[in-house]
Amino acid sequence: MLDKPAPAGRSLYYGGEWRHPISGRYAATSNPGLDEPIAEVAEAGASDVDAAVKSARQAFLSWRGVAPLERARLLKEVAAVVRANARELAALDAANCGNPVREMMGDATIAAAQLDYFAGLVTEMKGETIPMGPDVINMTLRQPLGVVARILAFNHPFMFCAGKIAAPLAAGNAVIVKPPEQAPLSSLRLAELVQDILPRGLFSVLPGGREAGAALASHPGVDKIAIIGSVGAGRAVMKAASDTIKPVLLELGGKNALIAFPDADPATVASAVIGGMNFTWCGQSCGSTSRAFVHRDIYEDVLSRLPSLAGHYVPGLPTDDRTTMGAIISRQQHARVLEYIASAKEQGARLITGGAAPTDPALTKGFYVEPTIFADVTPAMRIAREEIFGPVLAVLPWDDETTMLGQVNEVEYGLTCSIWTNDLRKAHRTALAVEAGFVWVNEVSKHFLGAPFGGWKQSGLGREECLGELLAFTQEKNVHVSLRGG
Template sequence: MKDMTNELPDGRLFVGGVWEEGHGAPITSVFSHDGSENMTFNGASREDGERAIARAKAAQADPAWRDMLPHERAKILHRIADGIEANIPRISRLQSRDTGKTLTETAALAASAVGTFRYFAAVLETSDDALTTRRGGFLTASVHEPIGVVGAITPWNSPIASDAQKLAPALAAGNAVVLKPSSWSPLVALELARIVDEAGLPKGLLSVLPGAGREIGNLIVEHADIGRIAFTGGTDTGRRLGEQAGRKLMPISLELGGKSPTIVFEDADQDLAVAGILFGIFSSSGQSCIAGSRLFVQRSIYDVFVAKLVEATKALRVGDPFADGTQVAPLINHEHREAVEAYIEGARGEGGEILCGGKRLSGAEYDKGAYLEPTIIAGLPNDAKTCREEIFGPVLVVLPFDTEEDVIAQGNDNEYGLACGIWTRDFPRAWRVGGAIRAGTVWINTYKQFSISTPFGGDGASGIGREKGREGLRVWQRQKGIYCDLTGQPHPWAGVTR
């Protein structure tokens, strides 16, 4: 079902709870399967952003929201979750048109957003402040309060799931949120705004402003009334935003890129490993920060295992994201495909051997789309550019290793530290290697599995801070200590007597 004329947003932005025409540069959403245009509308201007932040500040300060009891805020989060769940078919179709992802994946992303809002509603109702241990004649407490107005900047590769991962805890914490989705995939965030609005969130507490990063992104980071930022995206942009936040002394979390190693030991269940590796790198067409893009295979099984992996890769079904059984869909757009192709050509120049893929698909179904064959490259050293930089496409490099110490050294020889996959039947070894690899997430005998209850984030060039989990609520709040005298007596230092 690709004709969605009646399901597209109307082109207005959600500016501080009001649906308004944007005043920024036009944004065009394209269906990357065939290059057809979904719609064009005006993005947000800096003035739109200023207006959204002013409305957010007023709404967050309103006692109706500021003083709302946690269980009442939780009811709103549950209504948002219900609204998303009721609209999963529409959301998944819209997101497939906007990103080129398969319907199976976009439905899973929408379902993930449902779970995220419900989880943080539950966390909100069960997160208690605390009386701290008394150290004198006073009662002491640790309490948490909203930050105020906060910003969220989300990527094009996983709309609604990434949006929910930031919006749900930020709203649960009592904040107002200004969300900037990517201009490459803006439609689902606007649909989410409609659902949130219909769920009864007080006006002004949410804005959704797709627009140019140099305008809206910079405004969100620099504005004096924004008290915290969460960003998911590229490492170079993350570094720049971190510098801007540092000048404001504003907390920021950055979930950035990755060049994640997957490791196959000689005792691994090879069928299990092949399936997990294929999913880890070629699902989402490789457009995933946690993609397992560096594969290390123990030398004793290298030839046999890689041959099996290549054969399985060639059998993957590449095609229309709306077709049943499609496993690998087109890339987000033709521009991004060209960037990925440049890495493949660079690998050839570095002496890499293309074991499979490496070129565009051709034929009536593919000629107009942003399709690229799933690609496996061998013969490169770990310090080659192709092995060091994030490609963000369906490209896997394979390298041999000899010992546990060897693969730990190679795995860590990279600026990124986001994820790692380990395939072995030897659990103590998996535990040792998982502990030694620098990564925010380690999967053992599986890959690319997520739980909203488990913290997620990266180290090094993969970012700072964590999202998800119970502590994912607290990062959106300020902690305050309160002291209350119990003696009723003047402080002796003052020399005051009754």
């Protein structure tokens, strides 16, 4: 259970200090598992953003001159602190975002690994030399951008906060984080933990809502903005950033496909279909394979196995170590998920399992939905086209490969895809055909540090979790040196 209800710092953190918002506004942040407030947290406004950006700029001017290996040493110190406090950080996220505490321990481990990974890449920000003859040296350099802002999503608050500051800090930038409005506590706790490690002003945490996000995106002193969020939020950030022509990094939504060919083992496919939905955190994952295209030859066999496999995921209190499936983030999102379930029933989909809130009396106050699976879904149905961000899986039968691939690609999203077959030619052919940025073959749901993660189409711009992410927080400069003398 949660031992510490909230971090001591619940204000704004910038310039190496805790500060009250200029407007004086504080708002309650809640526990979605119980629908109860946890603490009052500051709300940053445009004036606060301006002050934080100025502070971050001063910190950047010093940090960019720090030797890369020294920057790496400090990042590794942060990683060690994250590992040492993993249990507390996981408990904060469980209480504040609704994901099970046991799984949130894994988030802290991943964040620490990302910090170590980018610390190890600091010497890879290399330039090139361009041959131009014996009397000339022409070379390129990579230099940091300046002040980077990162707007985070609510489904993995701490992992995103700690993990996503790694690349920009390693590259020599200052970072301002706007944690998710719904779940800011673990980001504030990270600021407490590292305030004596990182130089003053280098890392800022500004909790708040749309005003803070819009101010960061449009601020002329912010040199790049990155967001993990919905397509709509990404569009808004991109529009705001256009006024100052600042680059953006967008990791947005997905309506991802799992494709099962007839030669695949039905039992293996069924396990993958369930695993790809990320039911543990209620399907609240942009990479969830929420559309399963299963060939008709194995369709009913796969369907028959899904209810028992889904039964492993039982909604429970997020702060309980025994819980295998947590809570939906908010009352509004809970109602939205239930509305999608109702629409699927109205449009003729066949309910295989779930489809309602659980009846456990201990869960009546929170925002819970059973793992829900619909069969006989058609591409025209809403649950096959729209990102639900909830524990609702659509299973679609297919016969013709060309038609199926057209249906896979017709949505506006293109983040992930999972392909299941024992035929190497089919695997390669399909991997090339699907319009997605991250493709698994005979695997699902996993990320691999060093492998570029990102989307096609409206699922985003840029790649993360790889060397490319580090380089994306630098800018290239060409230097031409004549050796002929002045």
